[in-house]
Amino acid sequence: MIDLARRVAFSVLIVLAVAVPASAQGSEGPAIEVGYQYMRAPDLSFPLGFNVGVSGPISGPIGVAGEVGWTRHSENGATATATNFGAGVRLTAKVDQTSSAARVFGQVLVGAEHDSVSVGSLPIPSETDFMLQAGGGVSAPFGSNGMSFQFQADWRRVFYTGAGENHFRFVVGVAIPFNR
Helix, strand or coil, X not given: CHHHHHHHHHHHHHHHHXXXXXXXXXXXXXXXXXXXXXXXXXXXXXXXXXXXXEEEEEEXXXXXXXXXXXXXXEECCEEEEEEEEEEEEEEEEECCCCCCCCEEEEEEEEEEEEEEEEECCECCCCEEEEEEEEEEEEEEECCCCCCEEEEEEEEEEEEECCEEEEEEEEEEEEEEECCC
């Protein structure tokens, strides 16, 4: 399984290395995405979180995306946090052909999730593990400045040592274009 994860990560890095210089050639410009993040892991919800991402076109509907997110759960003196970072490929399509139309997107990211837990002052080891995340969403423009409202839902597989775990997350936020 680790060999497959390394192959996927290497393939995405190659795509990103080729894609970044070409990203200005697409019809939509690059954007910064900022939003609230909620994550659900098995038997635990992380209601406090945020996500910051960058996306940009390569050619036509094909683009790149990268993100960093943080979520937290506190209960009975214990606190669990999960920090994720990843990059990958995004496909985007307009809902209709007007210039102000909403866009739908799907993406696959590879990266890592860093998990830590604290219980009072007890030191508990943290860990960072490979993750694969697939999801999609909708981006709806508002105003004349090119900003858009975004909703996104993702499935994330975290490959912990000895076992994997499925996480689900939702992000609500805005996308702010670079080139306006």
